[in-house]
Amino acid sequence: MSTGIQLLGFLMCLLGWLLSFMSLLNDSWKSSTFADQLITSVWYDQNLWQSCAEGSTGVRNCKQFESMLSLSGYIQACRALMIIALVLGLLSVILATMGLKCTKLGSTSEESKGKISLTAGVMFILSGVCVMVAVSWYAARVVQEFNDPFYGGQKYELGVGLYLGWAAGSLAILGGGILCTSFKSSAPQTRAQSYNYSASQPQKIYKSAPSENTLSKAYV
Incomplete structure (x- = not known):
């Protein structure tokens, strides 16, 4: 694989x-909408760390979640x-x-570089999978609460942070796949070549030396 594709x-x-x-830092993993009102006076946003409210005057107030153990499991x-x-990324x-x-x-060899690139690609794929699972799980809960007619709390819709997460996971998985395919073993490949020695070398005909009986008959 060429250096440009790996890069x-x-x-x-x-x-x-x-x-x-x-x-992760985006405030809007889910946001409230008021489709039945002509004038929206307050916007509500929430992410994994805090919930925020912004009025029509532009004043924005955020409150962090006080206790991690009191949060929902998801x-x-x-x-x-x-x-x-x-961390993996x-x-x-x-x-x-x-x-x-x-x-x-x-003095890092090409073989070592290939193994390092393969390891990095696998870790990038795992990182992308973690992001995709997190944002998809969160989005599924938001959609479930929004479509639940018996849900008594405030209903939200998907926020910008989730779309950023989906884009991040897709890029990490695709890029990690490219890095994995860039691994090539630099071990020398030996080809079995058979040579016909008798065909490649000129044949030599050796005559056996005459025996003593043959010589004696020739003189007689």
Whole structure:
């Protein structure tokens, strides 16, 4: 695989990791809508860490969740998955930088670079899967609560943070796949070549020496 394609996979993974970080920090994982009102006076946003309210005057107030243990189980799981994804992504960026063909670190061989690139690609894929699971799980709960006619709480719709997460997960998985396919073993490939020695060399005819009986008969 060429260096340009490998570099493209690395840039896709790097962009996916940055979008994962932006998705985690985004305030709007779910937002409230007022489709039945002509004038919206208050907007409500919520993410994994806090809930915010913004009035028509532009004043925005946010309140962090006080206790992690009092949160729903899926929010705690989404937090853990996003943090794991960011840690894996950071380690993968470091490894992928070492495994690029255009970088030189000491006397690292092509075989070692290929293995490092393969490891980084697998880690990027795992990071993307963690992000996809987190945002998809959160989105499923938002849709479930919105469509539930017996849900008594405030209903929300999908926010910008979820779309950032889906984009981040897709880029990380695709870029990781490119890095995985860039692994090539540099071990020498020996081809079995058979040579017909008798056909390639001129044949020599050896005559046996005459025996003593043959010589004696010749003199008689």
